[in-house]
Amino acid sequence: MSNVLDTLNLTGKVALVTGGAGLYGRQIVAALAEAGATTYIASRGIEALEAVAQEERARGYDVRALPLDLGDQSSIDALVATIEAESDPCDILVNNAVTRNPEALWGGSMDAYDKALRVNASSLFYLTHLVSEAMKHRGSGSIINIGSMMGTVGVEPANYAGTNMHDNPSPLYFYEKGGMQNFSRWAASILGAHNIRVNCVAPGGFFTDQPAPFVAAYSERTQLGRMANTTDLKGIIVFLASDASAYITGANIPVDGGYTAK
Template sequence: MTSSNLFDLTGKVAIVTGASSGLGVQFAKALANAGANITIAARRIEKLEALKRELEEIGVKCLAVKCDVLIEDDVINVVERTVEEFGKLDILVNNAGTSSFAPAEDMTGEEWDKVLDTNLRGVFFFAKHAARKMKERNYGRIINIASMYGVIGNTQYPVSSYHASKGGEVNLTRALAGEWAQYGITVNAIGPGFFESEMTKDLISDDEFQNFIRSRCPMKRIGRPGEMDGLLIYLASDNSSYLTGQHICVDGGWAAV
């Protein structure tokens, strides 16, 4: 393989979860621009259909499948339909996630379970069913979208369930990398700092939040659209064939200080 095509994903097949908005849309477009055919999955099928049209205009094939990551049968359906449509599965981007703001002492069991089930259980079951297909071809790239909050705490916002789920996702990444390396499957995680998304759009416009960013982030800003694309494509490509079990923060230096 020459240096000119190390990041070319033409002919590869990817699944992106949580693809109805925010980072999921960004990741799907990045993979499509690199040449991958894509299955986009989320609960809101109307948003997926709109994104599907955009991706097909780029020149790739796209399958939109309604999916709730809390329902394992939905997860299985996405994986099976992808293989039926495209003949294989090369790349999984585990992006679906949620959060809950509540002081730890006031958090309900229902709130806790929803965050842990979405951010950790959903990631595990998608990885599990994707890996079963990838093992058949001795090849796969699994990319979990964790968080810088998977490796640090914070004093500004009460999101203990989010910290717990993302910390679990980081170590789950290591565990699965160890299990599946022998099958040619790499498992890595990206740890975003603050980027604009449906989950953060109201938060980031707040003056208090802006002061928080300027005082805490070395780069004194949130991430810009596309600033994770290069890492995503690297982890999805054959150029990362000897990298597995890693969690790489894209956070303006936040977790480093």
């Protein structure tokens, strides 16, 4: 029987994180790299990703940046082919990237909605299927979808009182993140026979110097009394990516300080 700490070690594993330079993506990348995985990060913002990769390599970790346009199927194909040629097929996939089309507001056009859904939904299905096919041949894999607590609850207008922040965000984000939770359950049921686990992580609000009234109201709405920070997602990512969670699949795990438990 392995020591429990050994089961968290990702040495020899290959991970792909879509995005990787954003608020949560940055700590996801650091967590996987620190646990030992060769970690690929990919998005259209290749300059920002390369800066992240260089920073992690300076710390002694193997992080590599590659271009990816999630709206372009051929770009997804090229990314997966490059990773498989350079290393091995992915052991770990973290679907983290998201686009927020400022035109896809309530009352927006169908074209605006379609543009956002292509990146946030259609590419999710396509990339997950593509990576899972290689995982099937290995007989194992972990897929982690980064959702949001907004996929579980609606808008809380009281959080925005006394600020100039918008209390009526796009319905697409809520729709997509709610759908991601159930897609994770569906994919887990399809891929479980191949020992491929699929789980969804639902983070809460990240503190980025928002107006004081919002921070106070949001923090009071949680059970831990604060917003998320730069390390809060690291533990759950390594846990779900590793053999420590070998019997967990189809789960939606909130990492929101208890926001959705109230």
